Amino acid sequence: MAHWNEIDNISEKLLKKILLGENKADAIPSQEDHVRLTDKYKNWNALADQSKKVLKYDANKAFQKLQFQKYRRRKIITGWSIAASIVLLLSISIFFIQEAPEVIPVSKIEPGYKKATLTLSDGTSWDIREAVQVIQTKNSELKIDSSGLSVHSNTIAPPQEETQYHTLNVPRGGEYNLTLSDGTQVWLNSESELRFPSQFDTNNRTVYCKGEVYFNVTRNPESPFIVKLDKGEVTVLGTEFCTSDYKSSVVEVTLVTGKVQFKAGNGDSVSLTPSQHLVYNTTNDSISVTTVDTRVYTAWKDNLFCFEDETLENIMHTLSRWYNVDIYFESEDLKRRHFSGTIEKYSNIKSFLEVFETGTGIKFDIYGHKISIRQLNK
Structure with a gap:
């Protein structure tokens, strides 16, 4: 496992490349560099915006760099270490999470x-x-x-x-x-x-x-x-x-x-x-x-869905056809649970699911046009 000082060293270089826009990964920042950073990135929003624009993160390449980086001592520069710590958090998040899927509003x-x-x-x-x-x-x-x-x-x-x-x-x-x-x-x-x-x-x-x-x-x-x-x-x-x-x-x-x-x-x-x-x-x-x-x-003809002692799997299949959503179950056991209820065909599916969750110990997570069903921890 790589030592923290090695990770800090890599993060420092990455930050310099991002903010200075130059290939200065092996150079010690000059006083001129400090001035340029201070003038250009006076607040966190500017730093974050610039990082999003230029950071093209390759997780595999970064991991290899962590593995084979030679151990070497360096002069600790206080200003750069603080900045490197910030980018370290960004880098770790990107490394493990990559790009989080966009959560489309339920109203969609x-x-x-x-x-x-x-x-x-x-x-x-x-x-x-x-x-x-x-x-x-x-x-x-x-x-x-x-x-x-x-x-x-x-x-x-x-x-x-x-x-x-x-x-x-x-x-x-x-x-x-x-x-x-x-x-x-x-x-x-x-x-x-x-x-x-x-x-x-x-x-x-x-x-x-x-x-x-x-x-x-x-x-x-x-x-x-x-x-x-x-x-x-x-x-x-x-x-x-x-x-x-x-x-x-x-x-x-x-x-x-x-x-x-x-x-x-x-x-x-x-x-x-x-x-x-x-x-x-x-x-x-x-x-x-x-x-x-x-x-x-036959209630579907009259703009209703009626479920009587029906499995959750069949209920969700019916709703998936009408609302055009994809359904994912956390476990097979959830599919076999039986429920009864009525929903108007033109109602908001979120409202129906929220009522359905009450007292059942089941959670419906909505991501765009996908609904994930899981059992809440007791």
Whole structure:
């Protein structure tokens, strides 16, 4: 380990190079140097500002210099030793901390808003928000305004004609809703996607979706409405329900009103009645159905997030999609802790987390768009 007098010696040289702006690391400062320093750096702010401008610190090089610096005696100059002590503190801080990450104000974390990308069947894409737009296609008219996207078609596609599908993609920190050509209303949560036709054929109404999507289907006994998922499909006549497949090995269907039939990828099928929640685990091909408070699974459509005996990991995943933040856990144990609560979708996330911290022994540290979760020491 290097002696303090060696570190002091190096710090003195570094300070001379910074403040004098010359290569005088091996020279003893002259009276002229002292005068120049006194005139130019009369206060601490000037010294700090100059250090920031010219100090390009190479930690590896400095460490090598500390290791191989030859021991030698030098004449102690009081003025220089005091200054060297100051720069020593700066050097040590830079050596161990380097450049501290900028902490962006919490106000920069904003809730999501209405936004999506619409890709037409011909491959053209549109970035859509709430501004009024009208997009003409071969058989329909797509209208965009503050209420969302609506598809208008005056004809029904002949059975022999290939159905052309458009894609609505909602990113992290976004949401969107649309009305299909048959009047069916659809709400898409963050990180969700819906493929839909500009017009349905006479035999069936089929759409494809990913993520979390809520449907209010217009009843038509002669034309069943089919929602195709990656790992299954839902068939309905007229009803309200929600599908979710955020997790790669799990599909969830929550029925609010009416009746639906779920068909799993392995061919098994189950019919649901109102207030039932289905979970299909593709890992072991198991299907479970429970009676639930549907509001917990559908409140996001009504600008709320409801959590009931939910793991902290799942709660934070939901918030990360909506507020577009990255989540880091200090330990696996924290992920498995269960909580209940409700948050308005458009509220300040900091306020919610502060309430969440009360009495839980958990601390949420916010750094820009990153949230670190740790257990407070007891």
